[in-house]
Amino acid sequence: MTSSATTRSTTRSSSNRLTAAGDLLDSRPMTLRVVIADDSSIIRTALEHVLEGSPSLEVVGLCGDRDEVLRAVEELAPDVVVTDVRMPPALTDEGVQVATQLRRTHPRVGVVVLSQYAEPRYGIALLDAGADGRGYLLKERVQSRGQLVAAIETVARGGSVIDSRLVERMIAERRRIACSPLAQLTTRETEILALVARGCSNQAIADELAVSKRAVEKHIHAIFLKFGIAHEQDVSQRVKAALIYLAEQPS
Structure with missing residues (x-):
């Protein structure tokens, strides 16, 4: 990855490994590996701080643009990517682009997209290929560790989490399109x-x-x-x- 990306520990927790006798999975909870992506170093650090206190998560990488995220997924094998919706190179919908590409290349990797605004077009694009393993949250909602951790754990299991305000906007947008x-x-x-x-x-x-x-x-x-x-x-x-x-x- 480029110098603007930061790599955290890439060693998997011992709870993920097979026991020596019987090849049985360790009974302790699995630690989820998370990559954080945002073009603002302040927000990356803030999100890392929010997550670092959770025993169920391990932040393994910090990225500043779309291409860094895709490289990080290849190199660090995360379980979940938490990404801003807009990042370089174009500051349009790179977070949605990442989610769409990973759906094809790494279908087991969950993605939580964060946005400052409830933009229906981003939510619709994100869910176009299916809602499983995908989340869309407003940044104002993730100051609470519990809410963000719960979203990460949900998409890691293949579930979906969509901000209620975005759902309301998406329904209104669908109605507007239908009446157009x-x-x-x-x-x-x-x-x-x-x-x-x-x-x-x-x-x-x-x-x-x-x-x-x-x-x-x-x-x-x-x-x-x-x-x-x-x-x-x-x-x-x-x-x-x-x-x-x-x-x-x-x-």
Whole structure:
């Protein structure tokens, strides 16, 4: 890992090893290995401090960006990754990207994503491939050691933990999408409307999508019918349709 990543002890607790006689698992509780990821060294240290008092957890690595996290999983074999939702390189949704990739490459590794805000799009993306072994918590909720430890232990067992405020926002977002005028459109109609909103002419749209101009005109007429603006002037139709599309896009 790069110099900005810190590695903790990589020796597994003796409670994880087989006994010499009979190859039976030690009866003591297993210590879960945890990697913490956040681009803020202050937050990394704070999270480590919150977790270090728990006898069931061992913090084995601290990482500052997405690529460090992925390397740490390969090198340190953690049971759970606790990651900020936004990290370098792009500060967008790297925590969700980590969770998605680990679902494919290391399905037994649990992931708890932390966020400052209840962002429905991140929660939906995180759970898109399944909720098992995944958690999403607001940072304001993890000042209590018990809550964060419980979330880590839950995802390590394959369960899921989603912040109640995020659940409320996700339900509201699903309802908003279902009621949106865009929900009436086909995939092709949505593609064409996006190009209309960019100011493209029918011929330009036809060239972009490699279809006939006549086909574009039919799709646009269908869009106007679904939006209830088919009988208005042509310029007004295109402007209103574009405004409907832009109003429904995430801010």
